[in-house]
Amino acid sequence: MEYHSVQTTCPYCGVGCNLELQVVDGRLSGVLPAKGHPAGEGKLCIKGWNAHSFVHHPDRLTTPLIKREGELREASWDEALALVSQRLTRIRDEHGPDSIGVLSSAKCTNEENYVLQKFARAVVGTNNIDHCARL
Ligand code: SF4
Numbered sequence: 001m002e003y004h005s006v007q008t009t010c011p012y013c014g015v016g017c018n019l020e021l022q023v024v025d026g027r028l029s030g031v032l033p034a035k036g037h038p039a040g041e042g043k044l045c046i047k048g049w050n051a052h053s054f055v056h057h058p059d060r061l062t063t064p065l066i067k068r069e070g071e072l073r074e075a076s077w078d079e080a081l082a083l084v085s086q087r088l089t090r091i092r093d094e095h096g097p098d099s100i101g102v103l104s105s106a107k108c109t110n111e112e113n114y115v116l117q118k119f120a121r122a123v124v125g126t127n128n129i130d131h132c133a134r135l
Pocket residue numbers: 010011012013014015016017040043044045046047048049
């Protein structure tokens with residue numbers, strides 16, 4: 001049996017508790033609190049203790065889906081991102097940048113939220129960017 005742990009940030013809220021992910025034979029099996037970290041001080045709430053449970057869940061989406069002829073079908077990331085880019089460009093060109101709004105998530109890291117607001121402002125050209133913790 002091969003075991004190691006990986007320290008990371010809890011994905012569930014902005015408190016930012018640190019987790020020690022327990023990995024057994026390459027498979028995530030549980031979570032322990034990171035004792036020395038200042039955010040959680042060795043404690044987790046119930047969401048943090050179960051933060052690993054979605055990773056191997058059979059209902060988890062692991063590939064993009066594109067609706068064609070009324071049915072969702074699996075697609076590659078390149079195909080999905082090309083479609084999103086094409087549609088957002090068309091909407092922006094026809095209706096202006098402020099016709100698009102972008103919502104981020106408390107489950108994202110600060111770095112991911114930074115990149116998303118940069119995308120909204122510098123690429124799309126809108127200040128319509130918000131975050132689910134404020135909704
Ligand atoms: S363990 Fe609970 S309080 Fe800490 S970051 Fe996760 S959800 Fe938030």
